[in-house]
Amino acid sequence: MYKVLIVDDEPLIREGLRTIIGWEELGYEVVGSAAEGLDALDKVAQLAPDVLIVDVRMPGMDGLTLIRTLQERMKPCPRFLILSGHADFDYARQALAMRADAYLLKPVDEDELTDNLAKLKQRLDAENRAARQMDKSPERSRDELLVSLLTGRGAKGAEANAHPAFRASSYEVILLKLESRFEIDSEKSDVIKRRLIETYEASDKALFFAMEPYLGLVLKDGHGRGAVYDGLEAICRENGLDLIAVSGGRVDCLSELRLSFRRAQERMRGRFALEGGRLHGWDEQGAFYAPSGAGKELPEAESYAERLFLALDVGNEEAACAALREMGAAMLEANMPEQSLKAGFVQAVTAALNKLAASRPERRARCQAFATEVLEIYPEYRYAGALERLNGLIREAAAEFRDYGGDKQVQRMIDVIRRNYQENLKLESLAEVFNYNSSYLGKLFKNTTGESFNTYLDKVRIEKAKELLQDGMKVYQVAERVGYSNVDYFHSKFRKYVGASPSSYRKK
Incomplete structure (x- = not known):
């Protein structure tokens, strides 16, 4: 039985969830409930639940803060099903970013909750089987050696050199990030992991590792990057996912493996600006996008919004798209973090549309509709995808606001x-x-x-x-x-x- 803790500030909801679901039939046991986040932290420490059903809005510590706190404190962390009385895009986006297993709207639909609990049990069962198999497998020692070599913590170079899996003339770390505009199903992720192991480890071309939020390969004996990337892309595409792949460069001995891994991590930090369709090297020429942790503001943001407004007002889509391109290039050059960069685009386009709505009251409804569509750039995981989506929106808006022929x-x-x-x-x-x-x-x-x-x-x-x-x-x-x-x-x-x-x- 998997243990469940219900966290909701409404007593009727807590009691209702206890009674409407056949918990034992689904393989669960409700071990307790909490009325808010701080109470839930104490209950988690006492009861060690496997699953939390969490309300988003609660007094004191809210649901998202509770989840973030537990994820920072606990390894492994419980799984989460999120409840909300508000169909709020931002809450859903944050919940998905935190890897919640489901986002359900109140009032809770019994069939929907039951279905999600059944799927979650399948995932938990699979993870437990894999963990038990790992405990029995001699590969566990190999995995521990590989992690220690990559991170530099407790590295055992002599022991690794003696292990047959590590014998090679050179090594190269390839980091992978699975991507999608939608939540990535853990089952798909598991399939891809198995395929990577079957394709590369079985042929002794590479060593596979998983280090959240990345998957990785250590290529052995200089196997070609291009062919490796094509294989990775094909495996992901078969499962409906995209990927970002970077290399940390080739090294000649195991003691330098940490350097290749660190360089790949640094390159991956700027993955939002990387184009798709190829493997990126850590030492590529040209601008290097290395976003800083702190949020930044673009000094000339108002001027870009003004240019965009004027271009839309006269229906010149090329000038509007040019303003967006130049703004984006300036934000990349300033190394603005991904979320700050997206927020900059949203603010500029929204400001332009608000001005347009004020000057053309008869178009206010369309301006508001376009402003809502701008938010669709947030799920984009590539800069090029976000810019393409914005350009499409801007071209559509400019076409609607174009009133005259070119000779007037x-x-x-x-x-x-x-x-x-x-x-x-x-x-x-x-x-x-x-x-x-x-x-x-x-x-x-x-x-x-x-x-x-x-x-x-x-x-x-x-x-x-x-x-x-x-x-x-x-x-x-x-x-x-x-x-x-x-x-x-x-x-x-x-x-x-x-x-x-x-x-x-x-x-x-």
Whole structure:
């Protein structure tokens, strides 16, 4: 029987879970319950449960914090089934990142919970059988030797040299990370492990090891990287998964195996920026993405959001995608962590869409829909995949907001000015999103309207300022509202076009 602890702040839920499920028939025993996270920590220490059913939202220590704490403290750690009364994308994403076995919504469906418990029991049974077999197997000593050589902790070089499995002229550590936009089923992971052992260890080409969150091979005698990667990719593809693979480089003796492993680990830290379809070496030329642990902010984030907004407003998808590419390249160069980088993209696109919604109220619903779709980049495990998804979204948005043919650029400029006069509009910025030379576009605008771009913008702003002054708004508030950050400059412009000061005009 596997022991179960129920953690939920609602007494009815705790009692209901005890009674609606036929625990013994499924191979489980409910050994206790807890009303919140801190109580659950004490119960785990006392009862040593195999499985926790955990509510996400609880007073004190919440469910996700409880899981994170137990995973840090306990090896091995209990398995988790998560309950939530909120269909919240962020909770689900965090739960999956913590390797929870299921994420279930309240009210709990009896059949769904029973089905998940049955699947979990199968996984627990398989792990226990494998552990018992490992205890009986002479390979356990080989695995212990390999781990000690890779980590440098208690390394036994002489003993390893005497072991027949380690005999080779050279060694190369290959680290693998199984990837998917969805939760990776542990059964698929186990299948891949078995295939790797059958394919590479049985032929004495490599030694297999598993070191969470990675799988790994130690290639022996310089077996070709390209052929090895093709085999790894085929095994993963058969099971519906992708992979990221890096090499720590070849070494000539077992005492240097730790160096190859450490270099592979360092390269794997920047895996988000690595392209698919090949094995990456630790010493490749070019930019090396090495994300720092601390979250970072991009200094020019607002300018990228502004460029993106203007490009979307005129329906120029190429200019919008270019702004995204340049922003992404800058974040990679700044070594921003993956989550910070994704958040930067989301903030920039969301800010642009919010501005677009404000300037085009009739499109507000579509802007909000696009803003929701931006969150779909979070499950992406490659930078290229995240950027491709964003580019597709931006191209779709730009197509929807494109109102005019290519021969009506001046009318499009006028519409942009009238919708966004309060923004920091510049001819150079508009020329970029319209794909025109700024000097040519300025002449085209003046020939069509009879006024320069800056004069036209000033007049639109001043006309709006007159309306706001008549409504009783204060001068400094009006200046800021129509796009002048300097009140004195606003005074001079207003006097130039109206012939009176803002204060005098308001008193009329």
